[in-house]
Amino acid sequence: xxxxxxxxxxxxxxxxxxxxxxxxxxxSESDYYLFWYKQPPSRQMILVIRQEAYKQQNATENRFSVNxxxxxxxxxxxxxxxxxxxxxxYFCALRAGGTSYxxxxxxxxxxxxxxx
Amino acid sequence: SAVISQKPSRDICQRGTSLTIxxxxxxxxxxxxxxxxxxxxxxxxxxxxxxxxxxTYESGFVIDKFPISRPNLTFSTLTVxxxxxxxxxxxxxxxxxxxxxxxxxxxxxxxx
Numbered sequence: 454x455x456x457x458x459x460x461x462x463x464x465x466x467x468x469x470x471x472x473x474x475x476x477x478x479x480x481s482e483s484d485y486y487l488f489w490y491k492q493p494p495s496r497q498m499i500l501v502i503r504q505e506a507y508k509q510q511n512a513t514e515n516r517f518s519v520n521x522x523x524x525x526x527x528x529x530x531x532x533x534x535x536x537x538x539x540x541x542x543y544f545c546a547l548r549a550g551g552t553s554y555x556x557x558x559x560x561x562x563x564x565x566x567x568x569x
Numbered sequence: 570s571a572v573i574s575q576k577p578s579r580d581i582c583q584r585g586t587s588l589t590i591x592x593x594x595x596x597x598x599x600x601x602x603x604x605x606x607x608x609x610x611x612x613x614x615x616x617x618x619x620x621x622x623x624x625t626y627e628s629g630f631v632i633d634k635f636p637i638s639r640p641n642l643t644f645s646t647l648t649v650x651x652x653x654x655x656x657x658x659x660x661x662x663x664x665x666x667x668x669x670x671x672x673x674x675x676x677x678x679x680x681x
Contacts, residue, residue, distance in 0.1 A: 490672075495674075496606075496659055496675045497672070497675070498661065498672035498675075500671075503668070544612070548665075548670065555600050555602060555670075556602065556614055557602075557604075557612070557670055558614075559611045559612045561610075561611050562610075562611050
């Protein structure tokens with residue numbers, strides 16, 4: 454079984470500041486992917502960033518970066534230079550290989566508020 | 570990337586009725602996934618739909634309640650049967666391509 458835990462139900466940040474969203478996970482698979490999704494009020498799930506477990510280098514996409522600690526099973530998301538448009542629900546998700554291929558297990562979500 | 574459309578985008582239904590949600594993808598995919606997102610909650614996988622075979626349901630979800638069709642590699646339907654207010658949720662279709670997971674815009678269902 455796989456689990457994903459987001460311990461921060463809500464976070465807030467000032468515009469232009471940096472915020473980090475936490476995520477821990479558990480899986481017995483050696484081959485897996487980790488994702489951060491953004492869900493604005495429109496409810497569309499938007500992929501923010503992806504990390505392959507076999508890659509040691511942390512993924513980066515513009516203002517978004519992750520801190521992937523494989524041994525600790527931790528996968529945090531850092532948002533730099535926060536913008537008002539970053540306000541949304543953020544979900545951490547795990548996709549394992551093997552018989553679970555393609556299935557995503559989601560964390561509980563973190564609501565991010567950005568203050569002007 | 571994959572472009573996924575869903576119909577309807579939202580609906581309000583009476584308890585005891587059924588609603589069929591359609592999912593169309595602009596690429597051929599082997600597996601399509603249906604998720605449920607209850608109000609204020611995270612996403613939970615309902616089932617995996619493979620073309621040419623029966624759908625595989627996750628624990629807590631049964632075929633009689635959520636029958637799924639997968640007639641070809643770009644289309645799937647999910648039916649929510651004999652609805653109750655507890656079925657009020659957003660239902661999302663998803664596919665995996667290029668080591669990424671793409672989602673449809675979701676169907677917001679309200680059951681009165």
